[in-house]
């Protein structure tokens with residue numbers, strides 16, 4: 533991994549009316565890393581992600597995004613119910629390229645295969661898929677334009693622990709195989725532990741810590757202490773990582 537920032541947010545201020553969400557916030561994302569962004573509910577994680585990708589214009593500050601192409605998985609990034617899964621995945625190609633429909637659908641099938649969905653799943657409508665399969669299809673759609681950077685908003689939300697672990701591993705495998713930089717917003721401590729190179733903590737309108745999980749967890753901040761050393765956090769920090777594929781716990 534290089535330490536070249538692929539994304540720099542500098543002195544960012546965001547406000548809605550009189551409510552200040554971010555103030556003089558600074559964040560750098562290194563090329564090739566998986567960065568987990570955590571913070572309390574309403575801290576402004578999603579707004580920060582939208583700011584980074586240009587969907588929210590900050591009141592002040594600068595954004596330097598060096599990625600050539602980005603892919604985004606939104607928190608409620610539902611697929612269109614009236615289109616098949618493969619059509620949903622191909623949609624960005626229909627909209628943004630001059631590829632033929634047949635070629636776009638062929639590329640979409642390849643992306644579906646990459647995330648573990650076969651042609652049968654591709655021919656279904658979203659309502660006919662499980663939650664985990666929908667996440668995979670949405671990930672395939674985020675990957676369809678060959679991004680070098682992915683933004684994922686709560687990728688494992690709503691998944692059972694085994695499906696969530698499998699989805700974590702998929703993100704990890706794809707990011708390493710494709711050389712992707714990943715920024716993911718999550719509340720899922722397992723995800724932080726299993727796949728994130730660094731953790732950024734958003735609190736009090738700023739990034740108050742950014743480091744490895746072990747170092748961030750030692751930070752002397754009240755929210756960090758309660759998040760990482762509360763009952764759920766302790767279980768992750770203090771215990772060995774489960775073996776993700778099987779869902780079993782390993783002592784290794």
Ligand SMILES: Nc1ncnc2c1ncn2[C@@H]1O[C@H](COP(=O)(O)OP(=O)(O)OP(=O)(O)O)[C@@H](O)[C@H]1O
Nearest residue numbers: 548553571572573574575576577578579580717719
């Ligand atoms: N378009 C908007 N207009 C007004 N207020 C907004 C808008 N978008 C977000 N907010 C407010 O900004 C704050 C931060 O919202 P955001 O969704 O970024 O939080 P979050 O950290 O992602 O929360 P959660 O973990 O619960 O998803 C909230 O108080 C929210 O109500």
